[in-house]
Amino acid sequence: MKTILYMDNEKFIAGTTLRDESAPEFNNMAFHACIDPESVLKNRKQLSVSLGCGPRDFVCASQTHSANFHKVTSADKGRGAEIGATAIPDTDALYTLEPNIVLSSFTADCVPVIFWNEVNGLIGVIHSGWQGTVKEITTKVFEHLKTVEKCDLEDFHVQIGMALSEEKFEVDADVYLKFKALGYADEFMYFNSETGxxxxxxxxxxxxxxxxxxxxxxxxxxxxxxxxxxxxxxSYRQDKKAGRHLSFIMRKSME
Incomplete structure (x- = not known):
């Protein structure tokens, strides 16, 4: 199984799965974008083995390009892990303070955000497609962590995962204007006069x-x-039937 580990130390393990032609459905990890759910289950089970956990240690959300987030507890273990219908509904970000829970985010061009707090052990994932970005889901999650969870944001480390590049993310004026309205994205956009x-x-x-x-x-x-x-x-933009990467993070038990 092809994966990238962004981090693996005594406290945390985090990374993303990759497209792999040798795996079922090219290592697709998402029920909502699969041909055969059994193929997804096989891929997830292989990932769980590589992470040293069980398939039901995963927690998944039903992502809707919202700005909604959910605090995960051990009671959520297994949600969306083996049956898509049990995923946490209408949610695009997850975080937890508990160990041995694999927080999962699914992408195929959208931006995955993986984060961890070295001081209090809080971990999380965010799915930020362009709709989530203009809804400022990442901003809202971190404001919540600061005000409600009383986190010092300077204690966080963040890994932004692989996504559609600026070169390939081309849009019309309606999407451009939504980014323009943020007030801080101008330097991250350009207009191609040849293509309009x-x-x-x-x-x-x-x-x-x-x-x-x-x-x-x-x-x-x-x-x-x-x-x-x-x-x-x-890449969903390249292939509407594309599978999905699974970006993950788990806080390891210190026992």
Whole structure:
């Protein structure tokens, strides 16, 4: 199974699965974008083995390009893990303070955001497609962590995962104007006069949101792999029947 581990230490393990021609459905990890759910289950079980956990340690959400988030507890273990219908509904970000829970986010061009707090052990994932970005889901999650969970945002590390590149993310004026209205994304967009299309760097826009929220710039890392251009990537823009990557993070038990 092809995966990237962004981090693996005594406290946390985090990474993303990759497109893999040797795996069922090219290593597709999502029930909502599969041909055969059994193929997804096989891929997830293989991932769980590599992470040293069980298939029901995963927690998944039914992603709707919302700005909604959910605090995961051990009672949520297994939701969406083996049956898609049990996923946490209408939610695009998950976080938890509990160990041995694999938080999951599914993408095929959208921006996955993986984060962890070195001090209190809080971890989380965010699915930020362009709709989530203009709804400022990342900003809202970190404002919540600061005000409700009493986190110091300078204690966070963030990994922005592979996504559609600025070169391949071309849009019409309606989407451009939504990014323009944010007031801080102008430097991450350009207009191609030959095609009449605008190009947007969604990853850097999300990074800006993190910085404006209070996360330190030098603690934010971006995987600049383009899901459209890379053989390792699933791209919905390239193929509407594409599978999905699973970006994950787990806090390890200290026992």
């Amino acid at each position: 299309k605008y190009h947007i760097d969604n990853q850097k826009t999300v990074k800006k949101q993190l910085e404006l929220a209070g996360v330190l710039a030098d603690r934010i890392t971006i995987d600049r792999t383009c899901t459209y251009l890379s053989e390792d990537g699933f």
